[in-house]
Amino acid sequence: MGGGGEKEVYTLSEVKNHSSREDCWLIINGKVYDVTKFLEDHPGGDEDCWLIINGKVYDVTKFLEDHPGGDEVLLAVTGKDATDDFEDVGHSSTARAMMEEYYVGEINASTIPTKVAYAPPKQAHYNQDKTWDFVIKILQFLVPLAILGLAVAVRFYTKSP
Numbered sequence: 001m002g003g004g005g006e007k008e009v010y011t012l013s014e015v016k017n018h019s020s021r022e023d024c025w026l027i028i029n030g031k032v033y034d035v036t037k038f039l040e041d042h043p044g045g046d047e048d049c050w051l052i053i054n055g056k057v058y059d060v061t062k063f064l065e066d067h068p069g070g071d072e073v074l075l076a077v078t079g080k081d082a083t084d085d086f087e088d089v090g091h092s093s094t095a096r097a098m099m100e101e102y103y104v105g106e107i108n109a110s111t112i113p114t115k116v117a118y119a120p121p122k123q124a125h126y127n128q129d130k131t132w133d134f135v136i137k138i139l140q141f142l143v144p145l146a147i148l149g150l151a152v153a154v155r156f157y158t159k160s161p
């Protein structure tokens, strides 16, 4: 909490910015606590980090400090399927071999929310756009023709006998 007893009010995202081992804030019962200095002494331990990669569960708690990519990236992908994040980095075969050491089990796939599939824009909308394009093209052709026709008609009817 802000020092000196004065009451600071933080937004959730401000608190979220303090979510590392070096800077750790918690929200409990509407109050914000800076527990950074307490992390090491906390009897419940400071970290517990399990990852889901390719349907397997890895307990990387002990690996956090040694991960060449840093601990924050690992902590950031907990609680979800981290497969894409893992693959996006292009981990080496050495990294893949290391994973076995942290393997603790399989994930019950039905408990992972399915990815939101890419939904193409609605067909009706697409057609509507096409229809408008078509109407404009026709008008571009018809309007000059109508003007020409009008000019001819005017000339025809106003011609002196």
Ligand code: HEM
Pocket (backbone or CB within 6 Å): 051, 058, 060, 067, 068, 069, 070, 073, 074, 077, 082, 085, 086, 089, 090, 091, 092, 093, 094, 095, 096, 098, 099, 102
């Ligand atoms: C059990 C899981 C993991 C293991 C054993 C592991 C291991 C490693 C190793 C050995 C490296 C060094 C480069 C290499 O050999 O490829 C590395 C780099 C890295 N890892 Fe992981 N990693 C794991 C999970 C993840 C996940 C889930 C992420 C993404 C959220 C991640 C992000 C990174 C990044 C950003 C680098 C640095 C790449 C670079 O600087 O070029 N890692 N990891």
